Amino acid sequence: MKASKETITRFVTTLFTFLLYAQAVQAHVHKGEAVSFLSGLKHPISGLDHVVAMIAVGLWGAQLGAPAIWVLPVAFPMVMAMGGMLGLLGVPLPGMEIGIAASAILLGAAVMMELRPPLALAAGLVGFFAIFHGYAHGSELPAGENGLLYSIGFVMATGCLHGVGISIGLVHRWSWGQRALRIAGAAIALAGMFFMWKVFA
Amino acid sequence: MTCALRHRRSVTLAIALLCLLLPVRAEAHLPTIGLGPVYDGIFHLLLSPEDLIPAIALALLAGQRGAGSSRRVLWILPIAWLAGGFTGMFVGTPRGSAVTCFSFLLLGGLIAANAKLSVPLTIALAAMLGFFHGYLNGSGINGFNDGAYFLLGLALAVFVVVALISSFVIPLRRHWALIVVRVAGSWIAASGLLMLGWALR
Numbered sequence: 350m351k352a353s354k355e356t357i358t359r360f361v362t363t364l365f366t367f368l369l370y371a372q373a374v375q376a377h378v379h380k381g382e383a384v385s386f387l388s389g390l391k392h393p394i395s396g397l398d399h400v401v402a403m404i405a406v407g408l409w410g411a412q413l414g415a416p417a418i419w420v421l422p423v424a425f426p427m428v429m430a431m432g433g434m435l436g437l438l439g440v441p442l443p444g445m446e447i448g449i450a451a452s453a454i455l456l457g458a459a460v461m462m463e464l465r466p467p468l469a470l471a472a473g474l475v476g477f478f479a480i481f482h483g484y485a486h487g488s489e490l491p492a493g494e495n496g497l498l499y500s501i502g503f504v505m506a507t508g509c510l511h512g513v514g515i516s517i518g519l520v521h522r523w524s525w526g527q528r529a530l531r532i533a534g535a536a537i538a539l540a541g542m543f544f545m546w547k548v549f550a
Numbered sequence: 551m552t553c554a555l556r557h558r559r560s561v562t563l564a565i566a567l568l569c570l571l572l573p574v575r576a577e578a579h580l581p582t583i584g585l586g587p588v589y590d591g592i593f594h595l596l597l598s599p600e601d602l603i604p605a606i607a608l609a610l611l612a613g614q615r616g617a618g619s620s621r622r623v624l625w626i627l628p629i630a631w632l633a634g635g636f637t638g639m640f641v642g643t644p645r646g647s648a649v650t651c652f653s654f655l656l657l658g659g660l661i662a663a664n665a666k667l668s669v670p671l672t673i674a675l676a677a678m679l680g681f682f683h684g685y686l687n688g689s690g691i692n693g694f695n696d697g698a699y700f701l702l703g704l705a706l707a708v709f710v711v712v713a714l715i716s717s718f719v720i721p722l723r724r725h726w727a728l729i730v731v732r733v734a735g736s737w738i739a740a741s742g743l744l745m746l747g748w749a750l751r
Contacts, residue, residue, distance in 0.1 A: 423729075426737055437750075487747065496744070504740045504741055508733060
């Protein structure tokens, strides 16, 4: 059946009339918040350089025992956030990748040798490296995502990686566990050397 | 088609178009969920980390300080939130939202340090925090018809959050469990630092 000219005109008019219907303005509706949180959560986990360094912090804390076992995971996120803030503000931090690789080498070596420096020195070393890791997270925020949820995500992921390290480090109470932790430390230091080689390659 | 019929159709179409051009209220900043303003208030808190996390942080802090502080914060915080909300709704303009990062920093830092706050100081902190966040919420809903119900829902949600979290923290006695609370505080403070970075960016 061939549609008459009048029918087509009526159809088009009706269609345009519907298109003119005024919708409620939903300005500033939050979108993509879950994506932002997940991006932040994935960022420290997606890079092996971050993962090994965070686990090394937990392992070393477990080897050192109280109070380091909780001072290091409490201090690290706050110092890391300072590094993140520097990254957000665009403050230049030369040698970021070198600092991240060095963190894996030195923290891995500390676990391998079961070093027992004074608490302030251990916290200072961990805090120093936290700045580089935080800077990397802060400066690599994907465009258009919610900053707060991204930040919460990567702080939580970092804390959970410390928790994984501490949980593994609980085997330190057994002699075989102490040997296993030293081997794990050596593996982390080797991984750090590989990351350092990649920086300069 | 007669001339009179065409004229009548044109007039009907013009009236229909005029009706469709009537303005609809902009629903900026208020993600309504369709269950009424009380539920909007409840869900606003649950879906807004910038309000929810300070409420959780204050509940953690009060829980650390014991049942006496928690009982007072349980009532003071929602009442102050409600008072701030009404003040903001009638006189306020939505300014100073960037300052919420200081709530994160202050409360997170106090929890991480396990600060021995006195009961009056905890109450004062709850009153200030509740009023400030309530004011921001209230000024954001300036002109919203059911704003009072929205704020009531918000205050009820704050009450429930504080009751649940503080009642969970108060009975904690094991050392590691208390450390977990402090670690949560360090995460909140770290998020606050990063929020500051976003605000300054």
